[in-house]
Amino acid sequence: MIDILRHAPGVLFRVLMPIHWISWEVSVVPFKAIGNADSEQKRDSLIEAWVKTMTHQLSNVMVTGAIMSSVIVGSFTWTIFDQTLPTAMTIIRTLWFSSLILSITAVGVALHQSVFLARMANVPEFYSVMVDILCFETRMGKMKPRQEQVLIWLLAVGLLEWSLGLWFGGFVVFLWDLTKMAQQDQTLSDKMVAGLVGLAVFMSVFIYFFSILGLWRGALKSRHVMNIE
Template sequence: MAQLRDFGGIDFGPSPSQTRDESSRGEALEEHAFWEVSVVPFKVIGNADSEQKRNGLIEAWVKTMSHQLSNVMVTGTILSGVIVGSFTWTIFDQMLPTAMTIIRILWYSSLILSMTAVGVALHQSVFLARMVNVPEFHAVMVDLLCFETPMGQMKPRQEQAFIWLLAIGLLEWSLGLWFGGFVVFIWKLTKIGQQDQTFSDRMVAGFVGLAVFMSAFIYFFSIIGLWRGALKSRHTMEIK
């Protein structure tokens, strides 16, 4: 807690430098929220106080991860279909070559990332399904997710946290790239900034722009609110 400044028995509150330091620490917490909350299960598994509890935590993590990977595969497959179908829109014949180049770059990249996410999720899902039948499955998973320090403490493997975030991360990037290409598509279709823009073009641009703003706000608000709230929970912070 920040120390308080005192002069003549009057409390002036935290100093400006202390306030800036606390603000910086808060921003740092927000930046690492996704990562820190992702490694919490590894910490809990590695530091379980009994073998029975550890085994239960591992089984719960495998079940949860399998559901997440299934969602990635389904969503990635649907998104890939949407991307491929987008190129059949006849309205593209009216697009300028420059706009089409930008859209193709974004959407082709989105398709590649989407299919990669599906492939990674499929491989990881098969890996988990096969590992369940391996002898000493629980011990193998502990060694996979954690390592023992020279002091005898169990720490999460950072590379494993990254690996298990790959599928969902690639899918989110794919969504972002497709969304970016769609914004360029609407921008050029409604002739924003051009003299020959009609009233109908302005109406479409206005409503779509409002929808884009609302979607982006809701998306980031929900993500930041959930993960930052989980990271700030005293129960999460107690896990070392």
């Protein structure tokens, strides 16, 4: 019973947020490899590869976050907002302002982490320090990833993804109100716009999640990726 309760949060996380769980599982792999490398040379090589990859990822987050912030701010300048109902506008502003905050936060987190990696690279015993940061030694003498570190290095991308999702949610509300969905005065033109743009939205969401799941699930199933204890 105790063992079931201990694993319950992980199972719940896997069921409710499968994409985030898959990303988490794959992100843990480099930490395991670094902590359990069979030689210092291999360990150092793995750390260098991880730092290089992470630096590129953080750079992408900063660029994408800046673009995303510009898109959000620019969305508020649409003159067509004058036709938006107060209730819909309240929802849109709530979602888009929240999206903007998360986007800017993602850029800030990515910037700080990039600076951290750049400065730590000049610290003596850099590789040993990074092992201590990313992993801890169990009573059995095996190195395991620090869960909080896995979360920290996923934060920037995660915040940006949530920012994108919130903006998209606000756009759907905007489209719903603009095309007068579920209203008696909806015209044929409104129905055509709602149908075609709605189809584009559905296809975009489907392709987005299909791409993510296809890549990450493929990585999880690979015996060359997930076989590190």
